[in-house]
Every structure is written in C-alpha cells, then in structure tokens.
Amino acid sequence: MSSPPPTALRVGIDIRVAAPAGSGQQRYLWRLGAWLATRGHEVHFLTVRRQAATAEPPPGAALHRLGARPRRRLLERVTEMALDALLINPERA
DSSP, X not given: OOOOOOOOOEEEEEOSOOOTTSOHHHHHHHHHHHHHHHTTXXXXXXXXXXXXXXXXXXXXXXXXXXXXOOHHHHHHHHHHTOOSEEEOOGGGO
C-alpha cells in the first residue's frame, strides 16, 4: 500500500533583498524558497523594497514586487494570494 502524494503548499516568503548572495538571513530565506520550489511547492517571494531590475526568482518560484502600497492595500494583496503559509521576515517583528 503506497502513501498518497504530499499536498503542495502555497508559501509566501517576506524578503528584503531578492538575491541568493545577500546577507545571511536573506540568503537563507532565498535558499529555503528555492528548495521548497524544487519539491513542488508554490513559492512566492514578497518584497516591498525596490529590487534590482535583474532580480529573478529561482526556478519554480515567483517574485512579487509589492512596492510602497498603503498597509491596507498590501494586506489585501497578500490575502488575495490565498497562501497556506507566510514566513514573515524576523526584522518586521
């Protein structure tokens, strides 16, 4: 009897810098998202800071440049994504 395939999750990851070579925390979040994407999960990197025009997400992930939206609009946009999990950048705590 085989086990059912795992359910893919919709995961949002709040990042400051969209770069795999960024600081330790940012690099960890980026690599975590890349790893989750390789396992079939739907990964969404979320950032409100301006990113380099050349910033690209890892394969299987999406980068959402949310910009300087008012807090209410930002919350609405993230809610619309219907994420199963949202990893908030610890610096926001």
